[in-house]
Amino acid sequence: MVDVAKLAGVSQTTVSFILSGRSAGDDRISGDTRARVMEAIAQLNYVPNQAARSLRKQRTERIALFIDRLGAPYFESLAQSLQTAAEQRGYSLILLVGKSEAQQRRVLQTLQQGLVDGAFFTSLRNVHNADLSDLTRAGVAVVAYSNILAAEGVDCVHYPGLEGAQNAVDHLVRKGHREIAFVGFEHSVDDQDMRLQGYLEAMHRHGLKPDTTLVLFEDWLSRERIYETALAILKRPDQPSGIISASDFGAICTIAAAQDLGLRVPQDVAVMGFGNIPESRFVRPSLTTVGPDPLDFTPAVDMLFSRLSGNAPAQSRTWRMEWKLIERNST
Amino acid sequence: MVDVAKLAGVSQTTVSFILSGRSAGDDRISGDTRARVMEAIAQLNYVPNQAARSLRKQRTERIALFIDRLGAPYFESLAQSLQTAAEQRGYSLILLVGKSEAQQRRVLQTLQQGLVDGAFFTSLRNVHNADLSDLTRAGVAVVAYSNILAAEGVDCVHYPGLEGAQNAVDHLVRKGHREIAFVGFEHSVDDQDMRLQGYLEAMHRHGLKPDTTLVLFEDWLSRERIYETALAILKRPDQPSGIISASDFGAICTIAAAQDLGLRVPQDVAVMGFGNIPESRFVRPSLTTVGPDPLDFTPAVDMLFSRLSGNAPAQSRTWRMEWKLIERNST
DNA sequence: TTGTACGCGTTATCAT
C-alpha cells in the first residue's frame, strides 16, 4: 500500500480510504487523485492483505459452513444459499470438513482462533454445547442444524425426524405391510436424531413388532456396509416386506441388495429413505422418501446474518424445517 | 497474550515462545515458568489470534481446495487426502466453492489476498493460466487438476480423457454396438477435456458415424436436464444402441430415462459413464464406467506440499492419472 | 481534500 501511495504521489491513508470504499458516496477524495491511485494499483498489481485487514478491523468478513463429508448432497443447497447471501453482504464462504473426532476438534480450534465471523454447523457428532458457547463467547455468530444442541445466543434449525419416521411407518402400513424393518445408525447417548424413536412409537401404535438394525455411525458413510447390512436382513427367514432406511443413500443401496437377491421393489419388498436428495428421483424404481421439498434453507441463512449484523436477540431462536412424505415408486 | 503474561508473571515474549513450540526440545524455558504460563492460558481461555500470526509470519499455514460444487463425489477422496496430509504437516484445509463465473472470480480474489499458502484447483471453467501465474507470483503454491492449464511453477494433474473415451467406444464396439451416441458438455474454445475428441477419433477408426449431443456446461450439473436429453435421444427414430455419457452422474440419469421408456439396460440399450464414483457400483444395473480405480490422489497432494516446503523445482511437474475401463452390468 | 500517528496481536532479533 505504501508503494502504491508512493507511485501515485499520495499518502498511504488516501489509498486506504479509496480502497475501503468509504469514499464511495463521500466527497473526500478528488476524482483526479482517485484515478491516479487506481492507476498505480493496477500497475503494481496490488491486492490488499486480508490478514492485516482482519487484524485491524477485528472481523474477517468470512463465514464458514462446517460439514462432515463432501459428496453428501443434502447440504448442497444450504451451501448455495449461504454463499449467495454472503456475497450480497460482502462476506465470503468457506467450507470446513471434519469427519473423525480429531478432525472436528481441530476445525473447532481454527474457528476459535478467529478464522471467520460466523459459522453454520451441520449435525456433527463431536460438537457439543460447550464448543458452541466457546465460540459465541469469542464473538463468532453461530447457527446449528441440530435437534439437541442448545447454547445461549446460538440459533438452531430443527428437523422433524420423529414425525418423519412415524409418517414413514404409517405409509407402509397403509400399503399393507406388517413386517417393517428400520435400518439406521447408532447415535451417541443422546438420540438427537429421533428417527429411531419415531419408528418405534409408530410400530407400537400399530401393534407391530419392531425390527431395527443400527450400523455404526462411521459405517453409515459407507455404501458397501449398508449394502451388506441390507443383504443380511433380506436373507433372513423372517424377511421384512418393508424397509425404512434412515437415509436416501442407504435406501438406494438397499434397493440394489434386494434386486441382487432377485426381489422386486416394491412388489416383494418396499424401500424408503430420508432426505429427498436429487438422486432419489433418478434411481429406478424412484425412491419414496421423507424430506424437505423444496429444499429451502433461507430462514436459517437469515438467522446467521442477522446475528452477524448484530440485530438478533440475545436468546436463541429456532426454525423448524418441514419434511413431507414424497411417494414415488419404491413403495 | 499480554493478559496471560501478566497473570503468569512473565513477559509476553515468554508466552509467545512457549506457544510457538520453539521451546519444545529447547532448554530455554524452565519447567516452572512453563507450567505457570500454561495454567494462565487455561484459566483465561486464551487462544492465539490467527490473523495476527499470519500477518507476522507471512504465512497462514492453511491450504485450499477449490471445487465447483458440493455433492460431486469425484473429488471427495482428494479432499480426504489433502486434509490428512495437511494435518500431518500442521496445515489446515479449507474448501472453496465457486460455480458461476462471478463466484469463481471472487474466490480467486480471496486467494490473491492471502487466504492460504497453497491451493489445489480442480477443473474449473473460468480459471485461466493468468490467474494461476498471479497466484504463484503472490507466493501461493498451486497445483491444478487440468489437461490444459499450464503456468510456470504450477504442477498439474492430467487425466486421460482422450484414451478413456476411445476405450469406451472400443468396449461398446466389441459388444457388437454400431450406433453409439455420446452425451457430453460444451467446453469453452479450448477442449481441455478431450473425451469428445477421443469418442470422435475412435468412431472414425471403426468407420462408425458419430452421434453427439452436448449440453451446456451449466446444465451438466442438473440431473433433470440430462434425463431429458437422454429421453430425447432414446425417442429418436435412429435410436442408438449404446450411449456413452461423459459422467457417471449423467449415465445414471440416462439409465433412468431408458427404463422409463420401457427399454432394458443393457439388452436394448447399453449405457456407460465416466468417473467410477461410489454410486456407480450401487445403482442397478451397476454402471460400466471409465475412471480411476482405486481413487488415489497421493502423488498430487505430495506435489502441493513439496511446493509449500520450498523443495520443488521452479518448473512445472505433471502427474498423469490412470483411468481403467471397469465393466459392470450396464453394457 | 489530504496527511500524521497510532494500534490491532503476533513473531523474531537482539540484549541481558
Added chain:
DNA sequence: ATGATAACGCGTACAA
C-alpha cells in the same frame, strides 16, 4: 533462562 523492542499491512481519529 527471560525481556525489550521492532516490525508485519492495514484502518481510522485527528490535525492540517
